[in-house]
Amino acid sequence: MHPLVEKVLQGEVRATARLLRQIDDRVGSWREALAQLYPHTGRAEVLGITGNPGAGKSTLTDQLVASYRKDGRRVAVLAVDPTSPFSGGAILGDRIRMQRHALDPGVFIRSLATRGQLGGLSRSTADSVAVLDAFGAEVILVETVGVGQDELDIAKLAHSTVVVMAPGLGDDVQAVKAGLLEVADVFVVNKADRDGADATVRDLEMMIGLGHELLHSGAHSLGHAAGTLDLAREAHRTLAESEWLVPVVKTVASRGEGVPALREALAKHREHLAGTDRGAARRAQSARENLRVVFQALLLERATTCLGEHLERAAEAILARREDPYTAATELLERFLASPRAP
Numbered sequence: 001m002h003p004l005v006e007k008v009l010q011g012e013v014r015a016t017a018r019l020l021r022q023i024d025d026r027v028g029s030w031r032e033a034l035a036q037l038y039p040h041t042g043r044a045e046v047l048g049i050t051g052n053p054g055a056g057k058s059t060l061t062d063q064l065v066a067s068y069r070k071d072g073r074r075v076a077v078l079a080v081d082p083t084s085p086f087s088g089g090a091i092l093g094d095r096i097r098m099q100r101h102a103l104d105p106g107v108f109i110r111s112l113a114t115r116g117q118l119g120g121l122s123r124s125t126a127d128s129v130a131v132l133d134a135f136g137a138e139v140i141l142v143e144t145v146g147v148g149q150d151e152l153d154i155a156k157l158a159h160s161t162v163v164v165m166a167p168g169l170g171d172d173v174q175a176v177k178a179g180l181l182e183v184a185d186v187f188v189v190n191k192a193d194r195d196g197a198d199a200t201v202r203d204l205e206m207m208i209g210l211g212h213e214l215l216h217s218g219a220h221s222l223g224h225a226a227g228t229l230d231l232a233r234e235a236h237r238t239l240a241e242s243e244w245l246v247p248v249v250k251t252v253a254s255r256g257e258g259v260p261a262l263r264e265a266l267a268k269h270r271e272h273l274a275g276t277d278r279g280a281a282r283r284a285q286s287a288r289e290n291l292r293v294v295f296q297a298l299l300l301e302r303a304t305t306c307l308g309e310h311l312e313r314a315a316e317a318i319l320a321r322r323e324d325p326y327t328a329a330t331e332l333l334e335r336f337l338a339s340p341r342a343p
C-alpha cells in the first residue's frame, strides 16, 4: 500500500496535506494513492460556494464551518483560486479569515493553486475532494471564484451549489453571468446589511418565478427579448431539469446572520436529491464528467509526448498558411494512431 494511504484513511492531517500537495503539483506517486483511496470515497457531502470576487464567499464559508462544527461534523475547506496562478496556492486573506478554526482538529483547510495545466483546476479539485472524503471529512466546502469555467466544473462536482451575490458590487441580477445563475441550487444575497439587498432578492425571486411561469405556460417559444427574459429562460431550464424551486437566502456573513436559514435550504436540497432520482442522476453525470475530463487530459498528454516535434512543424505549416488547422490536426491524429505503440 502507498505509504500515505493508510494514514489518510486514519484521518491523519499531515499525511493528507502532503498527498494534497502532491496532487496539486502532480508529483510523487499520487495516482497510485488515489487509486487505493477511491473505494473509500463517496460518503462526504460536497458543497460548492461560488460567486463574484468580494461577494463574501470566504466569510460565509467560515461561518458554515463554525455551524457544521457546532453539530460535531468534520469539515474540510478547499479554496480554489484560479485568479492567482503565481500565489503558490496560499490565499493569505482566506487563511487569516479562517484562523479561528486553525487549532480545531475537526477542520481541515487547504488552498489549491492551479498551475495552468489542461483541465488542471477541475482535475486537482476533484482529486482533492476524493482525498478529503477518504480522510473522513463529512462536509467538504469548495470555494471557487465564479469567473470563467470553474463554477460550471464545481457544479458538476458538488452535491449542492451555493451562488453568493452582494448588492452594490454590480452584482445585481442582470450583471451576474448567466452561467453562474444556471448552476445555483441555492442563492445567497450576502451583505444584507447594505442598501439594495432587498432589491436583489426581489429580482432573483422574480427571475425564478418567471422561469416557473414560463415552464407552465410554454411561453419559452417567445422571441428574443430583454436580458430578463434570457435569465428567466435559464431559471426555467434549471427548473425544468430539477423541479427544484431555487430558494433565495439573505445573509450578513460577517455577523453570521442567515446562516441557519442557509443550512436549512441546503438540507432541503439534499432531501430533494435523495427523495427523487435527481440525486442519482447527478452522481452519474458527475462520474461521466470526471471520466471525460481525465480521459481528455491523458489522451492529449500521450499524444503530445508521442508527436513531439511534429506538433511544432504543424504549427509552422499553419503559420505559413500551407495548411489549415483542421488538416494539420487530422494529420497529427493519424500519425498518433499509426504510431507503433501509442505510448
Ligand SMILES: Nc1nc2c(ncn2[C@@H]2O[C@H](COP(=O)(O)OP(=O)(O)O)[C@@H](O)[C@H]2O)c(=O)[nH]1
Residues within 6 Å of the ligand: 051, 052, 053, 054, 055, 056, 057, 058, 059, 060, 190, 191, 192, 193, 194, 251, 252, 253, 254, 255
Ligand atoms: N458589510 C458586509 N461586509 C461583508 C459581509 N460579508 C463579507 N463582507 C466583507 O466583504 C469583503 C469580501 O469578503 P470575502 O469573504 O473575502 O469575499 P470573497 O472574495 O467572495 O471570498 C471582506 O472585507 C468581508 O469582511 C457582509 O455580510 N456584510
Ligand SMILES: [Mg+2]
Residues within 6 Å of the ligand: 057, 058, 059, 094, 143
Ligand atoms: Mg474568497
